[in-house]
Amino acid sequence: MMRIGLLGAGRIGRIHGLNVAARADARLVALADASAEAAASLAAATGAKVSSIDAILADKAIDAVLICTPTDTHADLIEQAISSGKAVFCEKPVDLDAARIRRCLEVVAKAGKPLMIGFNRRFDPNFAALRRRLHAGEVGAIEIVSVISRDPSPPPAEYVSRSGGLFRDMMIHDFDMARFLLGEEPVSVYAVGSSLVDPAIGKAGDVDTAAVLMTTRSGRIAQISNSRRATYGYDQRIEVHGAGGMLRAGNIHETSVEAATGNGFRADPVQNFFLERYAAAYRAELDVFIEAVKGGTAPSPSGLDGLKAQILADAATESRLSGKPVAVDLE
């Protein structure tokens, strides 16, 4: 029975906590959150005890921690937890500063404990199946990867201002997805962006509509587009064009019901946001973490995957500001 502690019991921490509680071979033994109410509520639902971050990190009986606290605490907490001998699952990103991530990963490397980064979309059953079939060669050599990712509605501008910007906060998932699919590392990143959704986002120095074009050494191409607003739901699509054909994974509608009237044929909006859209992915992600820790293998995506996605996000941020493509070296 693996004993797990949870740091941060907010929206995403709660998901992970409940997923731990549903496994037969792991127990959520303790959790900590700045909000006593959030902590108590999840404790009641899972049987974990309410504790503090320090106490959890100090508890030798805890095998692993899940870090779901605010971004600016991630790197410190990873270092402390790893140094305390615990396996660590940390929500993306490790940090908004690539240099800080590098230092953190050095600490991790020395401690030799497993670190997994929460790029949940890799575990979506649809995307995971697509990738498996892609890398099994079903459509031959990979040529063009397209990722579309649009949120249902923009976050508050105050969130935006401390988010690191769209490329680091939102598109980072798509950079990871592009790497997951491309089969080669990107070598150049060109980004454009605008504030078309909410002028307050533009005033805060960020963009809410953006697109990126990346290439790899052998000439593969990746396209990404993002918007902070999609009226029809959380738009999450991937498509890969290869020498032998195309593989794509589309959106998931709320139900399979279709109505036909004089106005045409109407299907439901797509599932509205990540908690619903990626519920299965969150479960599968935690399963992979727990199995890796149990089996003594290195979990994936790793801290290095976290760093590489961050480097691409930094390059896109720079490209958007300079108006020029930015060369990157991820190998």
Added chain:
Amino acid sequence: MMRIGLLGAGRIGRIHGLNVAARADARLVALADASAEAAASLAAATGAKVSSIDAILADKAIDAVLICTPTDTHADLIEQAISSGKAVFCEKPVDLDAARIRRCLEVVAKAGKPLMIGFNRRFDPNFAALRRRLHAGEVGAIEIVSVISRDPSPPPAEYVSRSGGLFRDMMIHDFDMARFLLGEEPVSVYAVGSSLVDPAIGKAGDVDTAAVLMTTRSGRIAQISNSRRATYGYDQRIEVHGAGGMLRAGNIHETSVEAATGNGFRADPVQNFFLERYAAAYRAELDVFIEAVKGGTAPSPSGLDGLKAQILADAATESRLSGKPVAVDLE
């Protein structure tokens, strides 16, 4: 160059006349219609001369005639044209009375000239491809055939009263389609029907909503459903379930455009009625007729196919009135 005469230049006659005119190896040389205006208009569009039925039938230089006049003239005109040595294409049905059809087919058999009946749906590229693949064994032994056919809106009640009723006027196409797909003749027909669309149709003694269940000797099953009204367009679908899987052909939307908004994903209505939905089928049907006449082979669907569909329609009419299944012998 095949020389063709057209009897009846109404809605459907006009289609056939224009399709003849578009071929390089056939010429529409003469046409007749009770409406001088309809005749003149089609003559202008095709280069045919306006003539009379009698003159066309008497013209030895005419190789073939297309009969697109009212139903109650079909059998007589077929007999006259065939006896004059012409190949005949006749719109369905040959007659509303199966006994009359039988007598007509005897005349045809004696004359030894080709007769083809206009079951246009067999020539729809989608349905034709489905049938080809079905009979090539793509989904194994045929088990359940389902045909859905719904008109956009009901005809006037006065039309209904001289139409022979829904089973003979509308579902006759679906009886032919079921035969086309089943690979065996039906041996029993059970029909139900109601007047749910227009009370005037019920008052005229007919139904506007109906369904039929048929079986073949080896136990294959055919389901047909009809409605005289579908708000979303002309609903034309077929589906065949077999031992190895399923083949189906769906509706054709007006365009491929899809709109996604807060109300969901909306596709266009389906093509609104038969002139548009079956434009390619009408062309292909006439091509088959002309090629058969040129090649000296028997065109299909034959007069016998016309008779068999009529027998099924009669059986359904009887079943609907008696409330009991009716046995049929088409072999």
Added chain:
Amino acid sequence: MMRIGLLGAGRIGRIHGLNVAARADARLVALADASAEAAASLAAATGAKVSSIDAILADKAIDAVLICTPTDTHADLIEQAISSGKAVFCEKPVDLDAARIRRCLEVVAKAGKPLMIGFNRRFDPNFAALRRRLHAGEVGAIEIVSVISRDPSPPPAEYVSRSGGLFRDMMIHDFDMARFLLGEEPVSVYAVGSSLVDPAIGKAGDVDTAAVLMTTRSGRIAQISNSRRATYGYDQRIEVHGAGGMLRAGNIHETSVEAATGNGFRADPVQNFFLERYAAAYRAELDVFIEAVKGGTAPSPSGLDGLKAQILADAATESRLSGKPVAVDLE
């Protein structure tokens, strides 16, 4: 905290047991099964204690029981449990004999305790949404209800021989679904059936391919088709044609991945069988049962719904054998 006992811990009992365990306001306190292994396994997963049917029925501290034992025990167990003052959820059918169901429902009526029958498909989120929208008038007056239900592969012939036959064992779900959608009770039932899938099923006196046509007093029509085998997965579709349009709910594919190659565009098979296809339905069904018991309201579908579906299945069985439609009176 509602205390629940489970009678039968097989495939479907296990599902219900785990769903109880996942609720915060109910506890699976005891379970019984003829297989000690099945009982122990589910007990370990839920924290319930392994017990016996008699002990569970005698335990005054148990508020409700879930009956998931073989069909021939249902009526007796319902009577005993209800008479012991417990709320009862029972898998369909109550019994294969309508007269026995009637006697059972009299016992239930006298005891005044809630009885719910497990027609799980009513709780499928897609079908439930369709029905809600249908009865809210989205497509106007109901005219034609179509239900397609095909299992991935046939059961063993020995199962078939004690199942009551396809109409009572398999199509009973579709009879309930047709009633759920029609908005009126059927008044006539006509059924056809064949053994096309497995000759052993035919030898056992049953059919594996069947279709039914039903009408209601006002002339609404219901079509049902069943096959015991579908190579492409568990085929579960409903469609309702109304005065204002059509509502339908399609199949759920295993993933959203689509591959395009020279062979065309290929989507996944549909979810393979009921445990996967109706997982959400089983959860929702139990939620409804528990909420009804907690709230003191009558749960639905009721015992009477179970009886009516059985009457339709009996009528179909009789119709298939006699070759004639059978009148039914469910009002």
Added chain:
Amino acid sequence: MMRIGLLGAGRIGRIHGLNVAARADARLVALADASAEAAASLAAATGAKVSSIDAILADKAIDAVLICTPTDTHADLIEQAISSGKAVFCEKPVDLDAARIRRCLEVVAKAGKPLMIGFNRRFDPNFAALRRRLHAGEVGAIEIVSVISRDPSPPPAEYVSRSGGLFRDMMIHDFDMARFLLGEEPVSVYAVGSSLVDPAIGKAGDVDTAAVLMTTRSGRIAQISNSRRATYGYDQRIEVHGAGGMLRAGNIHETSVEAATGNGFRADPVQNFFLERYAAAYRAELDVFIEAVKGGTAPSPSGLDGLKAQILADAATESRLSGKPVAVDLE
């Protein structure tokens, strides 16, 4: 009756010639082609007489000419025909050199005769409907335009070497489509490209796989991707994301038939190439040209549209070689 001459009776000239012949208000009176065989064949099919370019241009009785000759003759022929007082329809591009196009358009402007450029995709019924609905505001302010265009198979390398390169030869259609949809002129163009399909194309100095990212002054974004090979057919898709939702137009499959087996659900490949995919567009395009000439209005797309698409193609070519975005000024 408008009298039309055709210069060039190859693949595309033949299409236009037949479309003229099918109109009641226009006549194809003469045609010229370097291949006597091509000329004779189309003459036979349309009733036009075989002539020469010079004779056609000199014939005062000819109102309009359609230029379907090789690209390097377009600008000269436009100038001659326009100066002879004829209305001109010319296949894209006017020339591979923007400066030459500018000079040609000056000649056209002086002569004051109508010139229309054959960007056929604007007239595809699906794309035209999408654009109409987009500009009617159905999804609000335009934010992201995505165009996907992939040919079934690459042209011979020798064609590539005199084609002006992928951006001028193939993507030029997508530049026009992006302009058609964006509602604002692009101000920057960034392009990447690789030779992944056929090494001979790379050796010839061109690419066969490419993508472009453009922005407009107000920050709208356009994405284009091209491949010279798609195993599943001619891939032609557009999608526009706006403030109020999304509009997209998908591919057209060869038939509507779908097969479901143990391997999943398989739809047909998409229509294989432009003659089939854009047959309706070619008809509508010519209708617009003839109506504009008859009505004395300026046809669209104009020579200026041809120039602007060429400027974008030039910018993309430059960007691909320099690795930097290129600023453009189309206003």
